Ligand SMILES: Cc1cc2nc3c(=O)[nH]c(=O)nc-3n(C[C@H](O)[C@H](O)[C@H](O)COP(=O)(O)O)c2cc1C
């Protein structure tokens with residue numbers, strides 16, 4: 001099982017330290033201005049210049065040799081989009097919906113821990129950026145701010161992410177709090193029963209620095225009880241049933257790579273699944289997430305929606321994922337880089353850039369709607 005580090009008493013999340021120094025001694029950005037972006041590859045280098053080295057290693061890094069991290073990008077190069085130039089279509093329509101929530105495009109934000117590493121506004125900034133861009137924000141169990149603070153920061157749609165804790169009663173309490181705060185679904189992450197070896201973080205001696213706002217005790221000066229900061233290492237269909245029962249919300253099971261896990265999750269009542277290898281941060285040597293998507297989609301056979309993440313950086317990646325069976329894609333690191341560089345404006349800029357790239361890709365592929373993308377056949381690279 002994975003325990004968050006026991007930490008010295010720190011400032012409460014949400015209290016901005018005077019000099020933009022986060023409680024863990026990380027210098028965090030305060031900038032909020034429109035962000036001029038070329039693409040979502042360059043943004044990583046730019047963010048590395050404003051993030052503290054330890055924070056950057058934690059965010060950017062993958063597990064082990066980072067083979068899977070690289071493969072998440074390389075896998076997209078093995079399927080190609082054939083241009084269609086005489087379709088007579090124009091002005092692509094990116095709008096879609098997922099689990100009853102209308103969104104401006106098939107691109108949402110996946111849960112990422114501790115946004116306070118990146119920007120003084122933490123998840124409140126991300127929530128504002130997501131709302132401004134018209135999409136859904138996933139809020140991590142180990143967010144810097146408490147889930148209610150994030151909900152209050154902006155009115156856009158949000159999903160709460162659960163890391164099942166060894167403290168079962170507290171896990172149930174989190175689910176009920178999420179529902180009460182207006183979250184529309186639960187993302188149950190199944191792939192982190194032990195945290196992968198992120199070697200660059202180890203080299204940097206990075207320690208998860210902030211007391212996660214959702215896990216604080218009644219006495220903020222007291223250490224968080226061990227069972228409350230330890231992830232459960234045994235997950236199965238009962239965990240999914242628990243999340244459905246306690247939250248009363250649709251449950252998305254995240255971290256699916258194998259068709260049999262997808263079937264099990266659906267059989268247990270999952271409302272959706274999220275194909276993901278956690279951005280190459282967990283099992284190094286696992287296939288690129290895009291490589292496993294078609295087999296999982298075939299097994300799911302449209303019974304529930306599929307969310308896809310891990311390595312999506314370009315509009316073409318979004319197109320390819322949708323053409324391979326995903327209903328929407330989710331992005332992680334680029335959003336945090338946008339937040340680090342420019343607060344809520346940076347988050348919005350990242351999402352809008354990806355939307356523009358998707359629109360251009362649709363136009364050049366001769367498709368008009370998201371449904372058209374899903375009906376497009378890709379061509380294998382030779
Ligand atoms: C710094 C960081 C923290 C993350 N924290 C969480 C988390 O708390 N819960 C979760 O389910 N996934 C977490 N993830 C995984 C993301 O949800 C997602 O699967 C991953 O980032 C892949 O997307 P990307 O390639 O667009 O970054 C985290 C990823 C990063 C980079």
Ligand SMILES: CCCCCCC(=O)C(=O)O
Nearest residue numbers: 004113142192195208281
């Ligand atoms: C060392 C704390 C890990 C918290 C889990 C956050 C996460 O999912 C990640 O990928 O990092």
